[in-house]
Amino acid sequence: MESRPVRRIRGRWILLALGVVAAAALLWRYARPNGEAGPARPQASRVARVVPDSLRIRTEVLNGTDVRGLARRGTFALRDLGFDVVGSGNSSEKVDSSVVYVHSGRMDWGELAARALGGARVVARPDSSRYLDLTVVLGRAWRPPAETFHP
Structure with missing residues (x-):
């Protein structure tokens, strides 16, 4: 012992x-x-902003596909590019190609969003009752950018 x-x-x-x-x-x-x-x-990849700091483009991002989480990925991508995404969710319409609806009459903002998405159709849909400038409906053809680090 x-x-x-x-x-x-x-x-x-x-x-x-x-x-x-x-x-x-x-x-x-x-x-x-x-x-x-x-x-x-992990390092966040730096993405060049396409929207000037002095400009606020209120945007809604909707998933127009059956792919889960696409609106969330689109929200992150557009926020990284400088868009003020104030809402996201699912769209009742299913689309193959992404569509940008312009509510405020600023078609140049819609073109800016279409270029940021890598191509989309821009449609004027004036609606002064909504607190939005753009509604982006992501289609099946849209591919999100490589996943950036979002804590």
Whole structure:
């Protein structure tokens, strides 16, 4: 049978070994390849804004397909490009090609959104009762950009 001091010493060595392993794991987790301190995090890709900072284009993004989450991806993509997306959801109409409906009469804003989407049809649909400038209905042909980091 071991004496009490021997067990204490053995316990302290075990605690020390666990502490060294934990410290090594933390260092390995938070060390960057270039030697900088801090956690390695995914970098958000920089996207050039197409909407000037002085302009606010209130936009609604709707999913016109059966693909789940397409409106959410479109919302992120258009916000990254500078559009003020104030709403998103599903559309009752299913479309193959994306459509931009212009409610405010600013067809140039609709063309800007169509170019930002990589091509879309622009349709004038004046409606002063809505607090929107554009409604974007994403079609089956629209492909979202590579996933950017959104915390």
